[in-house]
Amino acid sequence: MISLEGLTTLLQTWLQNTLGEPWAFAAESVIVGIAAITLFAFLGLALVYMERKVAALMQIRLGPNRVGPKGIFQTSADTLKLVMKEGLTPDGADKFLFNLAPFMVMIAAMLVLAPIAFARNFQIWDLSIGVLYVAAVSSVAVIGILMAGWSSNNKYSLLGAMRSAAQIVSYELSAGLSILAIVILTGSLRISDIINSQADGWWIIKGHLPVLIAFIVFLIAVTAETNRAPFDLAEAESELTAGFHTEYSGMKFALFFLAEYINIFIGCAINATLFFGGWMPFHIGGWDSFNHVMDFIPSSIWFFGKTMFLIFLIMWFRWTFPRLRVDQLLNLEWKYLLPISMVNLLLVTFMAIMGWHL
Amino acid sequence: MLEELGTNDQGDMIINIGPQHPSTHGVLHLVITLNGETVKKVEPHLGYIHRSIEKMCESLSYRQFIYVTSRMDYLSSHINNHGCALCVEKGLQIEIPARAQVIRVLMDELTRLASHLLWWGALAMDLGAFTPFFYSFREREMINELMEDTCGARLTMNYIVPGGVMMDLHPDFQRKVKEFLRLFKSKIHEYDDLVTGNIIFQNRTKGVGYISREDAISYGCTGPTGRGSGLSCDIRKLYPYEIYDQLQFDEVIETDGDSWARYKVRVGEMMQSMRIIEQLIDNIPEGEFQAKTKAVLKLPKGDFYTRVETARGELGVYIVSEGGSTPYRIKFRSPGFSNLSALDHMSRGGKIGDLMATMGTLDLVIPDIDR
Amino acid sequence: MFIKEYFKTIYLTVSSLLKGMKTTGYYFTHQKEIITEQYPEVRPVLAERFKGEVIMPHNEANEHSCTGCQACEIACPNGTIKIVTKNEINAEGKKKKAIDTFVYHLELCTMCNLCVVACPSDAIIMANNYEHSVFDRREFTKVLNNPGSKIMEGIE
Numbered sequence A: 001m002i003s004l005e006g007l008t009t010l011l012q013t014w015l016q017n018t019l020g021e022p023w024a025f026a027a028e029s030v031i032v033g034i035a036a037i038t039l040f041a042f043l044g045l046a047l048v049y050m051e052r053k054v055a056a057l058m059q060i061r062l063g064p065n066r067v068g069p070k071g072i073f074q075t076s077a078d079t080l081k082l083v084m085k086e087g088l089t090p091d092g093a094d095k096f097l098f099n100l101a102p103f104m105v106m107i108a109a110m111l112v113l114a115p116i117a118f119a120r121n122f123q124i125w126d127l128s129i130g131v132l133y134v135a136a137v138s139s140v141a142v143i144g145i146l147m148a149g150w151s152s153n154n155k156y157s158l159l160g161a162m163r164s165a166a167q168i169v170s171y172e173l174s175a176g177l178s179i180l181a182i183v184i185l186t187g188s189l190r191i192s193d194i195i196n197s198q199a200d201g202w203w204i205i206k207g208h209l210p211v212l213i214a215f216i217v218f219l220i221a222v223t224a225e226t227n228r229a230p231f232d233l234a235e236a237e238s239e240l241t242a243g244f245h246t247e248y249s250g251m252k253f254a255l256f257f258l259a260e261y262i263n264i265f266i267g268c269a270i271n272a273t274l275f276f277g278g279w280m281p282f283h284i285g286g287w288d289s290f291n292h293v294m295d296f297i298p299s300s301i302w303f304f305g306k307t308m309f310l311i312f313l314i315m316w317f318r319w320t321f322p323r324l325r326v327d328q329l330l331n332l333e334w335k336y337l338l339p340i341s342m343v344n345l346l347l348v349t350f351m352a353i354m355g356w357h358l
Numbered sequence B: 001m002l003e004e005l006g007t008n009d010q011g012d013m014i015i016n017i018g019p020q021h022p023s024t025h026g027v028l029h030l031v032i033t034l035n036g037e038t039v040k041k042v043e044p045h046l047g048y049i050h051r052s053i054e055k056m057c058e059s060l061s062y063r064q065f066i067y068v069t070s071r072m073d074y075l076s077s078h079i080n081n082h083g084c085a086l087c088v089e090k091g092l093q094i095e096i097p098a099r100a101q102v103i104r105v106l107m108d109e110l111t112r113l114a115s116h117l118l119w120w121g122a123l124a125m126d127l128g129a130f131t132p133f134f135y136s137f138r139e140r141e142m143i144n145e146l147m148e149d150t151c152g153a154r155l156t157m158n159y160i161v162p163g164g165v166m167m168d169l170h171p172d173f174q175r176k177v178k179e180f181l182r183l184f185k186s187k188i189h190e191y192d193d194l195v196t197g198n199i200i201f202q203n204r205t206k207g208v209g210y211i212s213r214e215d216a217i218s219y220g221c222t223g224p225t226g227r228g229s230g231l232s233c234d235i236r237k238l239y240p241y242e243i244y245d246q247l248q249f250d251e252v253i254e255t256d257g258d259s260w261a262r263y264k265v266r267v268g269e270m271m272q273s274m275r276i277i278e279q280l281i282d283n284i285p286e287g288e289f290q291a292k293t294k295a296v297l298k299l300p301k302g303d304f305y306t307r308v309e310t311a312r313g314e315l316g317v318y319i320v321s322e323g324g325s326t327p328y329r330i331k332f333r334s335p336g337f338s339n340l341s342a343l344d345h346m347s348r349g350g351k352i353g354d355l356m357a358t359m360g361t362l363d364l365v366i367p368d369i370d371r
Numbered sequence C: 001m002f003i004k005e006y007f008k009t010i011y012l013t014v015s016s017l018l019k020g021m022k023t024t025g026y027y028f029t030h031q032k033e034i035i036t037e038q039y040p041e042v043r044p045v046l047a048e049r050f051k052g053e054v055i056m057p058h059n060e061a062n063e064h065s066c067t068g069c070q071a072c073e074i075a076c077p078n079g080t081i082k083i084v085t086k087n088e089i090n091a092e093g094k095k096k097k098a099i100d101t102f103v104y105h106l107e108l109c110t111m112c113n114l115c116v117v118a119c120p121s122d123a124i125i126m127a128n129n130y131e132h133s134v135f136d137r138r139e140f141t142k143v144l145n146n147p148g149s150k151i152m153e154g155i156e
């Protein structure tokens, strides 16, 4: 069976044999860069298509069905349209920041990709502080959003950016605390360690109620951090027309749009890694023959399957719930999620000390 | 005016909402003063869709002017037509056949139901939930099809005319109405699960956009807006027209005065409308659908005023006649205009999101306000 | 007490949200509920009374029943109909009014049906076609009586 793992080792040995150490590293960097961008483009198209289909089915509609079979080329056509469109910069805008902002958001999204393990041994950079890195870099995106909102010289944008900043900064806290729950159980910040610790069962199963709570808190926090409904206050179209990206058009708008979906993907990938074992197949401690059967499904399929399931959950939220108001949003964080995750962290620590988890 | 569009001297931000904005449902222009997220003042600017319907009516005959009124509150066009027809009939002092009366009431209530269904979906959309919109439109579509069968149009019907109704009911009408009622009843629980019972929705509307009974009276709020504040103002009960005094239905009144109360009033009204339709649908009397009228209608000299309960509140039709075949002056008292005037009072001190919720529960139809 | 309230709120929140998700989830999994109409491929069947356009039906002998009485022109609230009449000599040698052209401005018509109701000889009816868009707005001005058409026998 061809697995991604075999591919990478093959490539690495071949490159090192032919080019030597420093050049091989450079070549790998280029390959990784190209691969990341391709992945982004593909993910963007696929996720937008998926969102539209999910929305349509929930809304008793058919969704895109004209361009290509079942409309699968609809999103490509839309992107093409956006590329062809003129990228307007408003007169009163701060031109430099205005044009920089979409790239900031996009780069922040790209950087988080580094420590994510897509399959067994298929990871760009397995750094020792993986989850910390993720938590830190993912909050850089808010700078891009603030930049966009401020530089547009548009009051809707400014309001949207302010809302977004308040929201992302607060929800980082509970997201961080939920990540900590897993870090405590694993005893490591390294992504590969976290995944390997789930070889005898995913944390969501091994960790009992506290981990389940941490998972739900993290899911809510991810939804909020990516500005998705019901937390899409930053771009609440019935209040602020389009929020922080009101003034953007053409490709710059597309970058924001893409970054939103990439962020969802990354959020769900981290979620899957922490609580569902990333690429780790469904294992139950002790059932060796069962575990062996599960191993036949390639690890990349496990990873993408879990991630897609979580993305579907987030889409499901979006197409069901009304939007929260800005003060309710902060109430939810500071009065419910934060205290709950603090107490939960205590529970998890206690559980880890007593060794009650499986 | 220009400096108003920037920031005022207290450092408050002034924002234009509309004339093109997703939640004003038409070309309403609100200039709102914001302190952070808090709304300090709301100033509606009207006139973007003013078509001077009242003036137009002065040059149209008493048969002709009714079609224009479908274009005022296009969501309750039957009821607008009804009000005008009643006013003309009052002047002519003609009796309407029993069949026509029943048909008119049936159409009114179906329109009310359709209008409230649309409002329900649009309110959910204002609050950020898109899916309910499609569910309510599915049901509304059935009503529209019923209307299309009988009246030949879906929105601007011109079906209720002086003397009765323009055409007889379609033979399929009764069967289709019953089918609709059955289907609608089987879907109501979805409405509750998706919106009414949803905790986010309740939090978004409870305590938002409060208006007291006294204020509602002084602003002239009618319809569900007034009834949400505990003001009994259902024209169908207070000044019954047609056969409303013989029907069993309740006036839905809530006393909280907030958006949630208005929501509950409208949902309750949908149930009452269904109750009325159920009472009538099997008891449509046989007979003429139109009284015999002269070819050219001439109202005697004098003023005539009638009022009807549209889906948004009280619609008053005031005709001044000089005895000719066209009215000397026509004035419509539209419910939306008075309800909108209370918006500033309701939304002060709330957040921007509250303003949208309040506007959604006022159920504004802009052509009705501007005319 | 406070703690109890707190957890009750959480419970109510979660259960109400799950209920909502159940509804959308039901439609997601039950695709037979889809109500989309695939318009250009599947033509909708319109109600027979649908008011799409005023037409004047002619029989096989190219005869219509319009007497040229202009009742419809008077009934129309916005000047959509213009009737040009001519004098015809009939079989008995008497002069009689008849239509020359029945001009109908589709772009002005509001489909109010008043003309159809006003017509004493049921010469015009509403057709239920709905695809009216044209490239040149002059095409909206239509002549409803066919060229060379005559009034039917026996219609006064």
Ligand code: SF4
Residues within 6 Å of the ligand: C054, C075, C076, C077, C078, C079, C080, C081, C108, C109, C110, C111, C112, C113, C114, C115, C116
């Ligand atoms: S339908 Fe109404 S607007 Fe159209 S031609 Fe007839 S009377 Fe005039």
Ligand code: SF4
Residues within 6 Å of the ligand: C065, C066, C067, C068, C069, C070, C071, C072, C073, C083, C118, C119, C120, C121, C122, C123, C124
């Ligand atoms: S269409 Fe009818 S109303 Fe009009 S001129 Fe002919 S006969 Fe008279």
